Amino acid sequence: xxxxxxxxxxxxxxxxxxxxxxxxxxxxxxxxxxxxxxxxxxxxxxxxxxxxxxxxxxxxxxxxxxxxxxxxxxxxxxxxxxxxxxxxxxxxxxxxxxxxxxxxxxxxxxxxxxxxxxxxxxxxxxxxxxxxxxxxxxxxxxxxxxxxxxxxxxxxxxxxxxxxxxxxxxxxxxxxxxxxxxxxxxxxxxxxxxxxxxxxxxxxxxxxxxxxxxxxxxxxxxxxxxxxxxxxxxxxxxxxxxxxxxxxxxxxxxxxxxxxxxxxxxxxxxxxxxxxxxxxxxxxxxxxxxxxxxxxxxxxxxxxxxxxxxxxxxxxxxxxxxxxxxxxxxxxxxxxxxxxxxxxxxxxxxxxxxxxxxxxxxxxxxxxxxxxxxxxxxxxxxxxxxxxxxxxxxxxxxxxxxxxxxxxxxxxxxxxxxxxxxxxxxxxxxxxxxxxxxxxxxxxx
Numbered sequence: 001x002x003x004x005x006x007x008x009x010x011x012x013x014x015x016x017x018x019x020x021x022x023x024x025x026x027x028x029x030x031x032x033x034x035x036x037x038x039x040x041x042x043x044x045x046x047x048x049x050x051x052x053x054x055x056x057x058x059x060x061x062x063x064x065x066x067x068x069x070x071x072x073x074x075x076x077x078x079x080x081x082x083x084x085x086x087x088x089x090x091x092x093x094x095x096x097x098x099x100x101x102x103x104x105x106x107x108x109x110x111x112x113x114x115x116x117x118x119x120x121x122x123x124x125x126x127x128x129x130x131x132x133x134x135x136x137x138x139x140x141x142x143x144x145x146x147x148x149x150x151x152x153x154x155x156x157x158x159x160x161x162x163x164x165x166x167x168x169x170x171x172x173x174x175x176x177x178x179x180x181x182x183x184x185x186x187x188x189x190x191x192x193x194x195x196x197x198x199x200x201x202x203x204x205x206x207x208x209x210x211x212x213x214x215x216x217x218x219x220x221x222x223x224x225x226x227x228x229x230x231x232x233x234x235x236x237x238x239x240x241x242x243x244x245x246x247x248x249x250x251x252x253x254x255x256x257x258x259x260x261x262x263x264x265x266x267x268x269x270x271x272x273x274x275x276x277x278x279x280x281x282x283x284x285x286x287x288x289x290x291x292x293x294x295x296x297x298x299x300x301x302x303x304x305x306x307x308x309x310x311x312x313x314x315x316x317x318x319x320x321x322x323x324x325x326x327x328x329x330x331x332x333x334x335x336x337x338x339x340x341x342x343x344x345x346x347x348x349x350x351x352x353x354x355x356x357x358x359x360x361x362x363x364x365x366x367x368x369x370x371x372x373x374x375x376x377x378x379x380x381x382x383x384x385x386x387x388x389x390x391x392x393x394x395x396x397x398x399x400x401x402x403x404x405x406x407x408x409x410x411x412x413x414x415x416x417x418x419x420x421x422x423x424x425x426x427x428x429x430x431x432x433x434x435x436x437x438x439x440x441x442x443x444x445x
Contacts, residue, residue, distance in 0.1 A: 004118045007031040007048035009039035009065060010080070011057045019052060026111050036060030040068055043075060050098075050117040051077045052110075055088060063092050070096045074124050076117035080105070125193055144180070145320055146313035150305035154181070157302050162188035167252070167297050169237075170275040172304030173436075175354030178275035179235060181302060185273055186231040194230030197223050202239035209244045210260055214251075217262040224257060227270045237276040237297070238283055245290045252296055272297060307349040307356060308436055314344050317353060318374075321360035331367045340374035347378055348438045350400065400435045403428070407442050 006028045008019045013034075020030045031046045033039035035057050043051070051069065055062040066077045076098035081089045089100035098120070099113050144155055161168055162185050170178045179198060186196045204212050215222025223232065234240070240248070251257035252272055256265045274297045283289040307314060319336070326333040336344075349355055359377045366372025403421065410416040418428040432439070 003027060003029045004049040005029045005031055005046060006114065006118075007033060007039065007042055007046065007051045007075075009033045009036060009051060009053040009057070009062070011035055011054065015054070015080075022107055022111070023114075026114075028114075036062070036065035036068070039065055040072065043069055043072060047073075048075055049121045050114055051075055052114070053077055053079055055079050055081045055092075063088060063095075066092055066097050067095060074121070076121055078110075078113055078117060122193075144177070144184070145317055146310055147316065148305070148310040148313045150310055151313060154302060154304060158184050159188065161185060161300050161302070163190065164300065165190075165271050166299040167272045167274070168300045168302060169280075169294075169298035170273065170302045170304065171278050171280070172275070173277055173306055173350075173352060175352035176304040176306065177353055178304060179233065181304065182231070182233045182235075182273045182275060186233075186271075189231075189271070191230060195227050196231045196233065197227035198233040198235060199223050200235045202236035206241040206244075209241050210247060213244075213248070214257055214259050216260040220259055220262075222259065224251065224268055224270075225266065228268050229270065231271045231273055234272065234274040234297075237274045238280045238289060240289075242288070242290070245293045249290065249293045249296055278303075306436060307352040308347075312345075314349070314356065315341065317356055318344055318360055321357050322364055325361050325364045326367075329364060331364055334363055334367055334372070336374070343373070343375040343378060346438075346441060348436045348441065350436050396435060399431060400437060403431060403435065404437060404442050407437070407439055412439055412443050 006023050008016055008023075008030060010016050010019070011034055016032055016034070020032065023030050031042050031048055033042045036053075037060050039051070039053065042048070053062045053065055057065075060068075062079050066079065069075055069077055077096075078098055079089050079092055079100040080103060081100050082103050086100075086102065089097070093100070098117050101110050101113065144151065144158075146152075158181060168182075168185060170181050172178050182198070183196060186192065186194075199213065201209070211219075211222070213223050215225055247257070251268065255268055257268060258265055280289060280294065284291045284294040307317075315336075323333050351358070359374065362377040362380055363372055363374055366377065403417070406417045406420050407414075410420060414428065415425060418425045421428065423431075431437075
């Protein structure tokens with residue numbers, strides 16, 4: 001953790017030296033200025049967490065300095081006063097000064113005031129950051145927009161879970177917004193200014209997973225240490241190498257871990273949020289994923305709905321993206337026709353909100369050529385080959401294509417489809433539901 005910085009503004013060299021010794025002994029980093037004008041420069045460059053300023057100084061006195069600090073940035077100012085300056089100090093409190101101490105001051109009392117001032121500064125910083133993050137969230141590609149009961153329940157659950165430090169497992173299909181929910185849990189939690197470190201387990205080569213997460217003796221800056229004090233987000237949890245899972249489990253349980261090649265134990269304090277598809281639940285019943293690790297990570301669970309299950313949220317989100325993208329590309333916002341609405345509501349959206357945003361962008365860009373349609377934008381989306389991010393997504397895409405083709409070839413006769421694919425009818429039904437396939441849409445397409 002970084003030390004808090006205290007700025008001392010005083011024209012008396014001995015007082016500066018005395019205060020510096022006291023504050024450094026208490027664990028603070030100290031910044032020095034010999035007058036108010038110099039102090040303002042240090043405020044801008046050094047970004048102190050609190051300021052100790054004498055009242056009587058040549059040039060700019062402490063009262064004027066405090067007013068200028070107030071107009072520059074929100075840093076608590078504690079005034080050091082002689083007995084005769086107390087009425088001025090009280091007036092300064094009314095103008096926004098944090099507190100004052102009278103000379104000769106008692107060191108313990110001064111340190112107590114400073115400690116509270118620093119806490120207040122941290123609270124102000126967290127509040128400002130949270131305000132900015134919330135404003136950003138309302139303009140993000142956020143799946144949290146919507147009025148369906150499913151998404152309202154997700155929003156309520158996020159607010160309920162945000163204040164907890166317990167591990168959270170987010171379940172949902174690709175494109176449903178798992179990382180966005182993880183960031184919302186962090187941003188609405190108790191330490192929004194702390195680090196949020198996201199780890200895509202599928203993107204790390206298995207042989208380098210442990211050194212990337214835990215660090216090494218020669219390169220100690222692993223993701224675990226980077227997230228210390230904040231949140232570690234494990235995306236694509238099911239892709240984590242099996243041999244590394246026990247080490248992660250020990251680190252979470254004991255809050256201690258070892259860097260690769262280093263015998264010394266490191267302490268860590270963080271919240272773990274992870275994300276996966278619902279396949280992780282069945283994987284934990286077999287040899288693919290440790291059940292004890294899953295139990296440690298799923299203390300709290302949030303399940304994200306597929307876009308196709310969110311009803312008229314599809315229209316709300318699509319209009320939102322079209323308006324934002326039209327402004328971005330400086331194009332008129334297309335009007336949705338009855339056929340556009342029918343296309344949006346009948347499509348099964350295998351890529352969820354991520355796919356919907358791509359379709360919205362394609363529809364907006366078609367305005368440059370004088371128009372287009374949602375149905376055409378969806379067809380272009382579907383015809384473009386894409387490379388799945390993970391093996392799991394690649395398998396799902398292959399199964400979706402294979403089953404869809406079989407349904408068309410057999411005219412929707414499901415017993416014949418199951419026989420053609422070499423699987424049982426019950427397995428076929430389960431896969432159709434899991435993959436979001438629409439039999440009627442396939443047969444009519």
